[in-house]
Amino acid sequence: MTAAPLISNRAIDARDSDATLVVLLGPPGAGKGTQCERLARRLGLTHVSTGHALREEVRRGTRLGALAARYLDRGRLVPDALVVDAMTNAIARSGATSGVLLDGFPRTAPQARLLEDLDLGTVRLAVALILERLRSRGRADDQIDVLRTRLISYETDTRPLLDHYGRRGILVHVDGNRSADEVTATLAGHLVAAGVSPARSGPLLV
Numbered sequence: 001m002t003a004a005p006l007i008s009n010r011a012i013d014a015r016d017s018d019a020t021l022v023v024l025l026g027p028p029g030a031g032k033g034t035q036c037e038r039l040a041r042r043l044g045l046t047h048v049s050t051g052h053a054l055r056e057e058v059r060r061g062t063r064l065g066a067l068a069a070r071y072l073d074r075g076r077l078v079p080d081a082l083v084v085d086a087m088t089n090a091i092a093r094s095g096a097t098s099g100v101l102l103d104g105f106p107r108t109a110p111q112a113r114l115l116e117d118l119d120l121g122t123v124r125l126a127v128a129l130i131l132e133r134l135r136s137r138g139r140a141d142d143q144i145d146v147l148r149t150r151l152i153s154y155e156t157d158t159r160p161l162l163d164h165y166g167r168r169g170i171l172v173h174v175d176g177n178r179s180a181d182e183v184t185a186t187l188a189g190h191l192v193a194a195g196v197s198p199a200r201s202g203p204l205l206v
Ligand code: AP5
Pocket: 026, 027, 028, 029, 030, 031, 032, 033, 034, 035, 049, 050, 051, 052, 054, 071, 072, 075, 076, 077, 078, 079, 080, 083, 103, 104, 105, 106, 107, 108, 111, 133, 135, 137, 141, 150, 176, 177, 178, 179, 180, 181, 183
């Protein structure tokens, strides 16, 4: 018997796109979601969050969601194939045609290679947010043991990914330990320098 494809509803429309992709990396609580929301709102970019995409599959009761839930509940990385399919679906649902902020994806070097194979767009900038802050937002995977697992996993799995983007010359490190406004301003500067967003005169309004 031939195994059914893991995900049958992969969104074809999201492929072969010339979209500009920006990768935001950082440990849990680094502020990826906060910054992506701000940048999307102010610069007209599309924010696609891995955690949200996976939780959306769980909420919809898809097969992908049922498989992913086992990992999410324990704070473990979800297998690459599931993450890639969840993100492909989420990018297609977003209707994005140009700048896309990828929040938490790719998270491993194999995911980065899968992303390149998918032709969803071109990664022009990878940002590593550096930070020790970790706060509970009341989510199921915010329990302290689960948070610890998520942090250790980030350190182990992300190093080769940083090397991957570093070799391509598109990696920048950003200190996330400052106010949200300061971080947003720094990130916006990198987006302009990478040609992702047009330069703007005046301050980036909150
Ligand atoms: P996901 O939901 O992406 O969680 P995460 O990566 O663990 O990151 P968080 O959402 O917890 O933090 P954040 O960096 O977005 O910070 P936030 O803006 O909320 O993923 C959940 C799970 O899915 C993972 O554990 C894993 O199992 C799985 N997964 C995800 N991606 C995967 C992948 N690629 N492959 C495999 N599995 C994957 O900010 C945190 C707090 O700080 C907030 O309260 C915020 O208000 C505050 N804050 C933010 N910025 C500032 C600031 N500058 N000053 C003061 N406070 C601030």
